[in-house]
Amino acid sequence: MGVFTFDASVLLLQGDDLLPFLDGLTTNKVDGPCTTVFTNLHAKIIDVCEVIPFNDQVVLVGFEASKSNLIEHLRVRFLGRNITLQDVSHLNQVYLSNKIVNAPEGSLHHTSFFGKMVICSTAKPVEVTWSENDFTEYRIQELLPFYGHEISSDVHPLACGLGALVHPQKGCYIGQEILTRMRSRNKMGKQLLRVENPVDDALTVGKTQSLVIRRV
Amino acid sequence: MDCGTCETTGPMVVVQPDEIQVELTMSDKATEMLQQAFGDDRSHALLVGVLSGGCSGYMYDLQIVETTDTACQELTINGFRVLVPSASSHLLNGIEIDYVDRMMGGGFKINNPNASSSCGCGESFA
Known part of the structure; x- marks a missing residue:
């Protein structure tokens, strides 16, 4: 089993009607956990994100390099909605694997388009076995x-x-x-x-x- | 996962655009159609809002409402109460509310000088 880690962004969204909000901005049907793509007016990619409902929040996992563009894309579309956004990227490490990862308690598991994903606190890292x-x-x-x-x-x-x-x-x-x-x-x-x-x-x-x- | 519900991280400050005192106009045809819809009843208002989404990023949202929880500017246009959400004022200043009388694709239309582009159906703009 291989485990790989990468530079991911982890954003937390809180507020009302978050899934319909994200559904209106992305290419995939967002009515639960999924992978979806934020695109611009020219259909070019802003970011590819995992949407993971988590308690009463939604976790958005994307790529760190496109985080600022994604945040700006979201911000201008809140339009007075009661939505808060937290960047918790520095508190978490994201891993990908081709099989379910044996991760510490409290980790968040998700089936992504890219494979089995697990999001762990940086304080409880998972051993990386894939270069x-x-x-x-x-x-x-x-x-x-x-x-x-x-x-x-x-x-x-x-x-x-x-x-x-x-x-x-x-x-x-x-x-x-x-x-x-x-x-x-x-x-x-x-x-x-x-x-x-x-x-x-x-x-x-x-x-x-x-x-x-x-x-x- | 660490959701940051401790003092290590707080919510990001979402900077909202400044509220603008909205000016809008309504065409004669739109006024006529609103007159048909409202009659002499002025207890209701036309809410002209914007939602995120649509093919171009923002969608117009027209509703007839009695009241709303949303913070709004209230205008009187051609004798009708018109409500514009404060958070969307920067997107709606200067619009004209029109009515297009067509069998297909007809209805209320918004002509928006702030829109750099709009989608084919006219409901969405950027």
Whole structure:
């Protein structure tokens, strides 16, 4: 079993109607725990987040590098709603695995698009058994995009292998018209592919194979 | 997980935009349609609000209400009480409430000078 950790942001949202609020801003159907994508008007990715209801709050786990953009995206849309936002990233460490992680009591478990996820207090860390290279090889085999590689603010979710997080029937979220038009016209543009090395345009380079985003 | 319910972290301060004293106008057609809806009853008001979401990020929200818990500015436009939530005032200043008489896609429309773009159905703007 491999356990990998990464630079994640952990935000806590408190307030009324949090799931409908998030549902209106993201590509996936948000009515419980899920992975979803915040997109901008051009359907480009702001952040890919885990939505985890937790007591009367919602935990949003995203990527640290896109945290400030995500917070700004949320802030301007509170519009007087009774919502508070806490950044508890520094208090928690997020781990990913291909199996359920044996984590300390009080840890929060979640099934993510990226694998089994566990969020632990930094005071009670989990042993990391996967190196960056191990995780890279796993991602290549699973055709799994990741932030800092395939997932960036330059691409839309359909181009970087996050099509499963774009709900086919859901309407009215930011960027929806573009994504729906691409699907309905079957003009998917670029797509995430696994190719044999050597590769010039690789976004993730493995021992024998790499991940690329190419027009097909 | 550490939810930060101790003194180590507090809620982030969400800076709300300054409230603006809203000015809005209503077209003759919209006035006529409101007259049909309200009749001589002025106990109710037209609430013109904004919700987050929609294809462009914000959605208009028109409701006929008697009262509301939301902090609002109250205006009298063409004889009708119009309520505008204070938190959305920066998005709604200068709008025109219009009515489009069409079989499909008709109804009340908001012409908003603050909107940089809007979605095809006209209900959402950015």
